[in-house]
Ligand SMILES: NC(=O)C1=CN([C@@H]2O[C@H](COP(=O)(O)OP(=O)(O)OC[C@H]3O[C@@H](n4cnc5c(N)ncnc54)[C@H](OP(=O)(O)O)[C@@H]3O)[C@@H](O)[C@H]2O)C=CC1
């Protein structure tokens with residue numbers, strides 16, 4: 001049994017993660033973390049997730065939780081993520097990080113910690129999205145500079161970062177396949193007299209509305225035809241089940257920075 005702790009246990013993903021951990025064979029919930037002052041502190045994580053009690057109370061004591069767990073699964077916000085990375089580094093524990101919206105310095109903190117502990121860091125844990133990364137790479141290589149590339153994403157009204165981490169990764173994958181630098185060619189929304197679209201642009205469009213779980217489309221548009229690669233998530237359990245697969249995979253691995261392509265065996 002691998003012992004799993006979950007950070008952000010009362011959040012939308014946290015509750016799905018607790019449920020996925022309960023359902024996963026070979027995994028045991030060893031701890032549930034929330035921020036100091038959270039109304040969820042002291043509640044049973046299983047009950048918070050909408051099921052039977054698991055005998056694991058939500059706490060803000062990171063060190064005590066890491067003493068019991070082998071891997072911390074982290075879906076919170078960038079700042080607590082970096083704090084949890086430092087705590088896992090001190091305790092020598094593996095991590096699965098799903099939090100998005102990290103800036104350059106915060107990503108570097110994750111990369112540096114991965115010299116000492118194994119970390120799976122991925123903006124999307126679903127099998128389908130990870131397949132779409134490979135499909136988008138293939139489409140970009142085949143269609144090349146003969147098409148305009150646009151990426152459209154839609155999420156629920158509570159999401160705080162934009163574009164989504166998945167949309168940005170799709171942009172990176174396509175830019176790399178086309179030999180472009182995403183920081184130089186990305187356009188995040190358009191307004192006013194924009195002029196005609198340069199071919200090398202990769203455009204991003206963001207929708208925030210209602211309870212949309214997560215939708216991504218990469219559009220490759222030429223004169224006369226277009227290819228669209230679309231993924232639609234209809235349940236957070238998709239991401240949570242992927243995160244539990246990553247947790248089981250990462251325990252006992254050598255230090256390093258991995259992503260879901262490694263977990264799913266999709267890397268060339
Ligand atoms: N990689 C993937 O497959 C996926 C990634 N995500 C990403 O996961 C992240 C979380 O999303 P979501 O669950 O919707 O967000 P929520 O806001 O619902 O959940 C985040 C939780 O983290 C808690 N939190 C804040 N600070 C701390 C802290 N210091 N210690 C422990 N917990 C803390 C929040 O508490 P409080 O609200 O009280 O502040 C909240 O309960 C986002 O970055 C999102 O993009 C989401 C889905 C899939």
Ligand SMILES: O=C(O)C1=N[C@H](C(=O)O)C[C@H](O)C1
Pocket residue numbers: 100123124155159163164165166167213214215
């Ligand atoms: O915040 C979310 O909900 C999601 N965030 C991830 C992202 O930013 O890509 C993944 C998923 O689409 C849901």
